[in-house]
Amino acid sequence: MPGPNEYFSVPLSRVAIGDTNEFRQPGAVKAAVAEFISTLIFVFAGSGSGMAYNKVTGNAPNSPSGLVAAAIAHALGLFVAVAISANISGGHVNPAVTFGLFVGGNITLFRGILYIIAQLLGSVVACLLLVFTTGGLETPAFALSGVSVWSAFVFEIVMTFGLVYTVYATAVDPKKGEVGIIAPIAIGFIVGANILAGGAFTGASMNPAVSFGPALVSFTWTHHWIYWAGPLVGGGLAGIVYEVFFISHSHEALPGGDY
Template sequence: MQSQGTMCGSCLSDRSGLCSTPAFTHPAAFLRFLSRCNCQSIMVAFKGIWTKDFWRAVSGEYLATLIFVLLGLGSTINWAANQETSPPVNIVHISLCFGFTIATMVQGFGHISGGHINPAVTAAMVVTRKLSLAKALFYVMAQCLGAITGAGILYLVTPAAVRGSLGLTTVNSNISLGHALLVELLITFELVFTVFATCDPKRSDLKGSVGLAIGFAVVIGHLFAIPYTGASMNPARSFGPAMITLNFENHWVYWVGPILGGILAAGLYEYLYCPDPEIKKRLKQVFQKDESGKYREVEQEDIAIMPGSIHAIDLEKSEKKDSFQDSTGEVLSSV
């Protein structure tokens, strides 16, 4: 028994363009059928990756994360650690360094890559359809490699006597892992919500520097959470020193917490608090009944605007239409 014809331009097909693969005669044949029919979707998902602008953006994420991790972790080095009366770690000093560094990196690389510098921000962009999943994978890899490089450089230039744990984020022994997960979720929620709110192109009341506002959000998160979890707010920031020191104790907390917090913040902002009026209008049209009482047929352009749909964003078009951009030209968005 053959399956019904399905449009698949890359499959073996007859002149009508309908796939005639016998999909259901055997499980293996069925899997081959699915893979052929999905090949076109995969090609669309990776559209725009093999361009100069895209790789410039990916390299920008790598370099920005490298600098952020190098300078941020450097502020945690206790140079008096080899003295008999070593002063305690200065939380304000560390918080300000991380915050001002991220503000500077956003200002410097925002127009190049969008200035994510954080897998949690990248995940938030994916769930709000501002970045394709395929491109997000390259962004996260660049961020992680940049964090490893930054932590590695700091390891090389810092004397072993004062190197310590190299700024490794660890859970306070007085709290549970569940509480640590919640802390990371909340501080990343605060950060990502600030990102979306300060870079919302629908707002006309924004003034000042977007990068500085985001930097302050990072400072606030660190001032609160350093005693609890070390205040990661960024999986790449925790991954870099963990990889260099080969210490991955409770490391999952610093991936699950920030990514969940980022996704939750992005979803609430985009779909509950400040939804795009155009999307709401189109969704009403999609789910509108015709005269016969049936819902009208969903067209391809309708699918592209539905929340949760996975689609690729063309690089050149996204620079003009889909970028978060404020009055100063700073971009914190997707490519």
């Protein structure tokens, strides 16, 4: 019988550091390549949809139709990105998801770092390809609109918490059963819904990689820390909450960060 505090120490007690040898393991390298490609596809579709909307509207101010278009594009893009990499890397496509899985003991630190590097590179390459293929149009960086810095920070925490919680419930939880089949759809839907809720205020990033690529290519870093700190805090909290309250204390992490 577990002690009264055992359930509350599970996530941190299962955190694994791993070692640098993981950078050279064929399975880890393949997983990193999968994360690179899936993030590239997601960012190309998501940021590209925003650039296309700006082109056809003459860079018109944000409108309801633009918000809906962004939500649909990101939801569909993430659904595909998760689905195509789920069987190889787990379909993280997001440093905040990777971090949330790390604090829950579902991926080692070194493998997580490898994933995050691949995700950031995928985002940057996607934005460079967009600049090239559109004849030099600027990739729009995430920015605040009508909210304070701290309100935006909380926005990103809450939205990313919902995203990573959904990942845990539909893809990580060993009791998920048939629910796991719809994981990519559920993950895409929560991102689309969050864009409808927060897109007009922060751009609804929920993903440091999605923010990093456009910021680097356009070299726009205003309030960029929010798009790292908010998602990482939200993702970490979701991982801890789900592991502590809903996953059995006897659950062991699967090797290699697989769901």
